[in-house]
Amino acid sequence: MTHPSRKQRRKLHSLYVWHRIIGLCAALFVVILALTGIALNHGDALQLSQRHVQSSALLNWYGIQPPQEFVSYACAGHYVTRVGDRLYFDASALPADGANLVGIVRLPQGFAVATTNGIRLLTDDGRLIERLGAVEGVPRGIARIGTTADGAIAMQTAHEILIGDESLTSWQARPGVEILWSQPSAPPAALRSRLLRSFRGDGLPLERVLLDIHSGRILGHWGVYVMDGAALLLLFLAASGCWLWLRNRMKQRSHRRLRRPS
Amino acid sequence: MPYGIRCLFILGALMCSWSAAAAVYQEPRAFLLETFGGTAPPARLLWITSKEQAVIDKILGHELSALRVRYWRAGETSAWILQEIGKEQPITTGIVVNRGRIQRIKVLIYRESRGWEVRYPFFTDQFRGARLDAKLALNRSIDGISGATLSVRAIKKLARLALYFDQQTLAKP
Known part of the structure; x- marks a missing residue:
């Protein structure tokens, strides 16, 4: 070769x-x-x-922006907040259903958080006790939630004001009762930035x-x-x-x- | 736009809207009224203890997110409206228990995009008379539905859960 x-x-x-x-x-x-x-x-x-990724640069790259919607209500030193489509009790996430947050009130056993679709009962440390909806006699379209002078929970719907009994198993219309309604309240800056971090961080x-x-x-x-x-x-x-x-x-x-x- | 493409576009849009919507076969309140002959008894509350939570873990394969469950009882009949996720969405189911046996199961609200066959009586009638055995399983086998495996699994879990809850309400004073 x-x-x-x-x-x-x-x-x-x-x-x-x-x-x-x-x-x-x-x-x-x-x-x-x-x-x-x-x-x-x-x-x-x-x-x-x-x-989950926490890097701001990477979250920005993916287009995961801080939400525009930020609604918060305060009660007894705790805050319930709707960030985008999520709900938080202080900084802990709650099961959300996409409905608007309308308030929080104190109950003997914890808290009642209301959205337009129903009520979530929480323990003092924010654990879910029960969700109340149409089956439990809580109508859709709740506009406000509050408490009466004797501590009973009250909600305003499109047509009437309903007052719940102690165990929240039945609701009665009682017009003319004086009610202290839950009011929106801005969360502290530290909680706000923690929620924003959590919202963005959980997305990627x-x-x-x-x-x-x-x-x-x-x-x-x-x-x-x-x-x-x-x-x-x-x-x-x-x-x-x-x-x-x-x-x-x-x-x-x-x-x-x-x-x-x- | 050509006719064929237009038809496909419309069909796609219909399928998307159909799959996203929840199908309400019966309102939960109507189910309760039907079960108790037109007048539902007042709701009662079953608080879940940590011991019960451990059993629920075994039945569902995950923790129950609530600390208490609402039910309705008249005599030896109890009614439960429970939810469990099939694949991605919760299936709301009404279950009637009588003397420790399932009297009736009805799928009330179905939100998944497939597997809705679980609502038909040919499937739900299989549960009639079923009770829990010592291992907390149903004492009879339930035939599945091809293409609805996860929904079938969810309904079977809910049936066991309702029977277990019924036992607990009778055991508690």
């Missing part, structure tokens, strides 16, 4: 150069794909879906970000093409690596054959 021609050597040399250059370019993508891939494979163990699970980095979607639809390009680079590396190895092996064999004494 004859030695490769100069033209062939130049071609081979250029393939080495390209393999090296593309290898360096692909290295960054390989690291990103490998690290995010390993993390996603063990997503359950790492609790990626339960962990770490798993979502890792998936987007892995697929390139974190850079928008162009990012997907970038990762497609990276995949093509890796395919090129695999092909060129195999080709170079095969050429070297063939070259070594032909050298050995030439040196072997006849």
Whole structure:
């Protein structure tokens, strides 16, 4: 077998150069794909879906903005707040139903938080005792909630004022009763910023970000093409690596054959 | 716009609006009135103790988010209006228990986009007469519905929960 021609050597040399250059370019993508891939494979163990991103820059990048709607009512040193579509008792999240918050009142066993759709009874530390809705005789369209002079809970609906009994199992219309209605109240600045952090922070699970980095979607639809390009680079590396190895092996064999004494 | 595309667009819009809406098969209040012959007894309250919460955990597979549950009782018949999530949305179900056995189950409000077949009597009638065994399971097997596995599972959990709650109300003075 004859030695490769100069033209062939130049071609081979250029393939080495390209393999090296593309290898360096692909290295960054390989690291990103490998690290995010390993993390996603063990997503359950790492609790990626339960962990949330707190970085303002990243939240801004995803368009998760602080909500415009921020309604708060105070009672006995506690605040109930609607931030966007979520409800909070102080800084603890309550089950929300998307309805507007209308107030909070003190009860012997805790608090009653009213939205237009119903009432949530809470313990002193904010644990949910019960949700009261249409089945329990609490009509939809509550406009205000308050207490009477003797401490009974009262709510104003579109047509009447209803007063609840002690166990809140029945509601009676009692016109003309004097009621102290719950009034909106601005929460302290520290609580407000904590709620905003919580609202924004709960919106972006770490798993979502890792998936987007892995697929390139974190850079928008162009990012997907970038990762497609990276995949093509890796395919090129695999092909060129195999080709170079095969050429070297063939070259070594032909050298050995030439040196072997006849 | 071509006719075919227009039809597809309208069909898509209809499907979206249909899947997002909650289907109310019977108002909970009407269910109670029907169960108790036109006059619902006053509501009673069952407070959940930590021991009961542990049992509820086993039945539902998660904690009950409330500390007390409301029910209606007349004689040996109790009625429960309970909710459990099928896949993503809660299914509101009315359950009537008599002498420790299920007398009737009715799906009142269904909010999921699929699996609504659980509301039909061919499914709910299977529960009639079922009671809890020592392991807190139903004493009979309930046939599932293909395509509604999660909703079937949710209704079975609620049936067990109502039977368990009924036992607790009878055990408490």
